Amino acid sequence: xxxxxxxxxxxxxxxxxxxxxxxxxxxxxxxxxxxxxxxxxxxxxxxxxxxxxxxxxxxxxxxxxxxxxxxxxxxxxxxxxxxxxxxxxxxxxxxxxxxxxxxxxxxxxxxxxxxxxxxxxxxxxxxxxxxxxxxxxxxxxxxxxxxxxxxxxxxxxxxxxxxxxxxxxxxxxxxxxxxxxxxxxxxxxxxxxxxxxxxxxxxxxxxxxxxxxxxxxxxxxxxxxxxxxxxxxxxxxxxxxxxxxxxxxxxxxxxxxxxxxxxxxxxxxxxxxxxxxxxxxxxxxxxxxxxxxxxxxxxxxxxxxxxxxxxx
Amino acid sequence: xxxxxxxxxxxxxxxxxxxxxxxxxxxxxxxxxxxxxxxxxxxxxxxxxxxxxxxxxxxxxxxxxxxxxxxxxxxxxxxxxxxxxxxxxxxxxxxxxxxxxxxxxxxxxxxxxxxxxxxxxxxxxxxxxxxxxxxxxxxxxxxxxxxxxxxxxxxxxxxxxxxxxxxxxxxxxxxxxxxxxxxxxxxxxxxxxxxxxxxxxxxxxxxxxxxxxxxxxxxxxxxxxxxxxxxxxxxxxxxxxxxxxxxxxxxxxxxxxxxxxxxxxxxxxxxxxxxxxxxxxxxxxxxxxxxxxxxxxxxxxxxxxxxxxxxx
Numbered sequence: 001x002x003x004x005x006x007x008x009x010x011x012x013x014x015x016x017x018x019x020x021x022x023x024x025x026x027x028x029x030x031x032x033x034x035x036x037x038x039x040x041x042x043x044x045x046x047x048x049x050x051x052x053x054x055x056x057x058x059x060x061x062x063x064x065x066x067x068x069x070x071x072x073x074x075x076x077x078x079x080x081x082x083x084x085x086x087x088x089x090x091x092x093x094x095x096x097x098x099x100x101x102x103x104x105x106x107x108x109x110x111x112x113x114x115x116x117x118x119x120x121x122x123x124x125x126x127x128x129x130x131x132x133x134x135x136x137x138x139x140x141x142x143x144x145x146x147x148x149x150x151x152x153x154x155x156x157x158x159x160x161x162x163x164x165x166x167x168x169x170x171x172x173x174x175x176x177x178x179x180x181x182x183x184x185x186x187x188x189x190x191x192x193x194x195x196x197x198x199x200x201x202x203x204x205x206x207x208x209x210x211x212x213x214x215x216x217x218x219x220x221x222x223x224x225x226x227x228x229x230x231x232x233x234x235x236x237x238x239x240x241x242x243x244x245x246x247x248x249x250x251x252x253x254x255x256x257x258x259x260x261x262x263x264x265x266x267x268x269x270x271x272x273x274x275x276x277x278x279x280x281x282x283x284x285x286x287x288x289x290x291x292x293x294x295x296x297x298x299x300x301x302x303x304x305x306x307x308x309x310x311x312x
Numbered sequence: 313x314x315x316x317x318x319x320x321x322x323x324x325x326x327x328x329x330x331x332x333x334x335x336x337x338x339x340x341x342x343x344x345x346x347x348x349x350x351x352x353x354x355x356x357x358x359x360x361x362x363x364x365x366x367x368x369x370x371x372x373x374x375x376x377x378x379x380x381x382x383x384x385x386x387x388x389x390x391x392x393x394x395x396x397x398x399x400x401x402x403x404x405x406x407x408x409x410x411x412x413x414x415x416x417x418x419x420x421x422x423x424x425x426x427x428x429x430x431x432x433x434x435x436x437x438x439x440x441x442x443x444x445x446x447x448x449x450x451x452x453x454x455x456x457x458x459x460x461x462x463x464x465x466x467x468x469x470x471x472x473x474x475x476x477x478x479x480x481x482x483x484x485x486x487x488x489x490x491x492x493x494x495x496x497x498x499x500x501x502x503x504x505x506x507x508x509x510x511x512x513x514x515x516x517x518x519x520x521x522x523x524x525x526x527x528x529x530x531x532x533x534x535x536x537x538x539x540x541x542x543x544x545x546x547x548x549x550x551x552x553x554x555x556x557x558x559x560x561x562x563x564x565x566x567x568x569x570x571x572x573x574x575x576x577x578x579x580x581x582x583x584x585x586x587x588x589x590x591x592x593x594x595x596x597x598x599x600x601x602x603x604x605x606x607x608x609x610x611x612x613x614x615x616x617x618x619x620x621x622x623x624x
Contacts, residue, residue, distance in 0.1 A: 039619070087494055182399055183537055183538075184535070185535050185536070185537045186537055203518065206515065206518040206519075207518075207530075207532070209532070209535075215610070215611065216535050216611050217611055217612070217614070218519075218532035218535075218611060218612065219532075219612075219614075220519070220521070220530035220531075220532065223496070223497050223521075223528050223530075224497070225495055225497045225498055226495070247619060247620060248617070248620060256614075256615055256617065257617060259613075259614035259615075260614055260615065260616065260617040262614075263614055293616060294616075297614070297616070298527075299527065299528050299529055299530060300529070300530065300531075300612055300614075301571075302529070302531075302568075302571035302572055302574075302575055302609070302612075303568055303571075303572065304572065304605060304606075304609070305560070305568065305569060305572040307351070307559060308559060308560060
């Protein structure tokens with residue numbers, strides 16, 4: 001199944017304890033698309049300025065991402081973000097944000113993008129997420145991401161958007177903030193009562209959890225000695241998760257498929273943070289992904305061991 | 313194999329959003345012993361005052377815990393702690409601490425306690441941990457716990473104690489503080505260079521990880537809708553982990569055994585927090601433990617799913 005993603009395309013200037021990069025390709029829709037492209041045909045809907053060049057375009061086209069709906073505003077500038085990570089790499093400090101052409105983003109979907117069977121609404125204004133969801137009436141699977149800003153400013157509109165999708169992907173703080181419920185089991189149940197059958201909770205260095213009709217699945221993050229740049233990890237995770245499901249969703253979304261999707265999401269995210277921006281995922285190969293999937297299996301497997309006689 | 317534990321025995325007054333209890337049985341050695349008693353013979357070394365009564369003693373004796381080395385100071389009072397947990401239950405606020413007879417704790421081990429093949433040094437002064445370790449020369453497996461206080465005040469002495477044990481169990485913040493290394497892989501490697509072959513990192517609501525010679529294992533925490541009282545969760549975890557290993561350690565500590573031990577530790581800890589103090593673990597049964605072990609398997613298992621044709 002083809003997969004349409006709507007969201008930001010950006011230039012990021014990033015400083016971490018491991019180094020810095022100026023104006024590298026970024027944005028939620030870019031990180032998502034690159035990750036999802038390993039599993040299915042991806043169609044990217046976004047907007048860029050005249051400063052978005054052939055090099056950036058080539059990164060997307062090399063992964064066969066359909067960018068016919070990447071709108072260009074020739075006399076505008078692409079969304080720009082400058083951020084810095086401290087020693088623990090857990091949270092970014094935003095130093096500069098220039099929305100530029102993204103400020104007036106009005107997603108325009110071609111017939112092709114509207115016809116995708118799967119849809120991902122990256123973190124944008126909830127009202128835009130709803131409008132796009134309604135345009136993609138044929139999508140049998142839709143997921144969305146959001147952030148604390150929209151939870152604070154436009155919670156009602158966000159809840160309406162959530163009602164229209166099958167899955168939401170948020171970090172644990174956002175899930176608690178959205179529901180006002182500190183316990184993640186209860187918080188996820190409340191969100192599932194609004195409509196989505198799946199709630200995916202991203203927990204950064206601790207991994208990710210899946211709350212679904214059939215229960216609960218949790219996976220630790222892949223252990224890395226060096227996290228060079230966490231920018232885009234959440235979107236890359238979403239790309240692996242939704243991309244894998246889109247590739248399989250001709251059948252039903254079984255618990256087995258959902259769990260494998262979460263592992264692929266975590267796998268892609270673990271590669272993303274190994275280098276700056278899109279560097280690592282842009283040259284990733286499918287065999288590398290499969291090797292890391294197997295590594296996830298090795299580090300989470302355990303067996304029951306019977307007690308010796310006389311114990312118990 | 314028999315298991316000796318040295319540590320605090322206390323009365324705790326606890327307030328959480330779910331209620332409060334006055335002067336309930338607590339202390340690291342108590343929580344540890346109750347958990348470990350499901351797997352092996354436990355010998356508790358500690359000190360109490362004249363206020364430690366038949367009811368408290370009965371809780372330990374019902375689980376066949378050997379308390380011959382539980383010293384009684386008839387005209388003294390037992391260690392007392394009063395704490396409060398806020399809404400998120402992640403950290404306790406200490407309102408009152410009276411060390412009482414624990415201030416002068418000088419562990420006195422009988423020949424029987426010295427002869428145990430396994431030893432757990434709960435969180436006490438590192439110098440005492442070292443002295444006890446040396447007294448239990450026959451113990452083929454020794455583990456220790458500590459806390460931020462000793463890392464700050466007596467780091468050198470603590471490192472010397474760590475050199476004498478096979479395993480340490482700390483939470484992630486303590487591991488980072490002890491080593492000055494924010495990355496847990498590097499931090500654990502440094503600790504393992506000091507001597508212990510095993511580093512167990514407790515991550516509270518996120519679960520626990522094991523760093524050993526053969527690699528890395530991680531397990532999420534059991535998802536609970538209601539955590540009534542986290543007091544003693546870490547010690548209960550340690551009791552399940554070390555108790556299970558002690559029951560099996562006639563053979564070698566294989567990676568398979570270590571992983572199962574971590575799951576049993578997490579299992580016991582998950583029961584401990586369901587009620588106040590020792591209430592839940594004191595009336596726990598082995599079949600309940602086995603059921604939850606199986607639940608951990610269900611919530612962490614996943615399979616590889618092949619990609620459909622044309623993908624990749």
